[in-house]
Amino acid sequence: MNVADDQVRQWTASERDAIVHFGGVLENLLLAGLIADRNDRLARQLQYALDYRVPIERAVGYLMATMRTDPVSAFEKLRRTARDERRRVSELAEEILAGRRRL
Numbered sequence: 001m002n003v004a005d006d007q008v009r010q011w012t013a014s015e016r017d018a019i020v021h022f023g024g025v026l027e028n029l030l031l032a033g034l035i036a037d038r039n040d041r042l043a044r045q046l047q048y049a050l051d052y053r054v055p056i057e058r059a060v061g062y063l064m065a066t067m068r069t070d071p072v073s074a075f076e077k078l079r080r081t082a083r084d085e086r087r088r089v090s091e092l093a094e095e096i097l098a099g100r101r102r103l
Contacts, residue, residue, distance in 0.1 A: 001026055052090035059093035063103060077103055 001023050011019075056078070063074035078096075081103055082089045095101035 048090075052088075052093070055097060056089055056093045059096045062096060067103075 001019075003019050056075075059078060060071055060074045063069070063077060064071060067074060067077065069077075078092060079089055082092045085092070092101065096103065
């Protein structure tokens with residue numbers, strides 16, 4: 001924060017105190033904005049996970065049946081394939097459930 005006047009002057013103690021306190025208010029506002037942004041990103045990530053949890057679980061179940069394997073191995077196969085193809089797990093899961101993709 002910069003404070004200036006259009007002419008040379010001597011700042012009073014009261015003005016200096018007001019500037020310091022205003023700086024504190026600005027600091028708190030910026031901090032609140034950063035926290036709100038972080039919380040918003042976290043909320044979006046959690047909502048995404050909730051929205052796509054069911055299709056991913058269904059695809060894992062399908063892979064368990066077709067690959068005759070356990071849930072952990074089926075999920076790892078799904079995750080590894082998505083990562084190798086630089087795609088989201090949820091997209092790959094939806095393709096598997098729609099019958100457009102096999103692993």
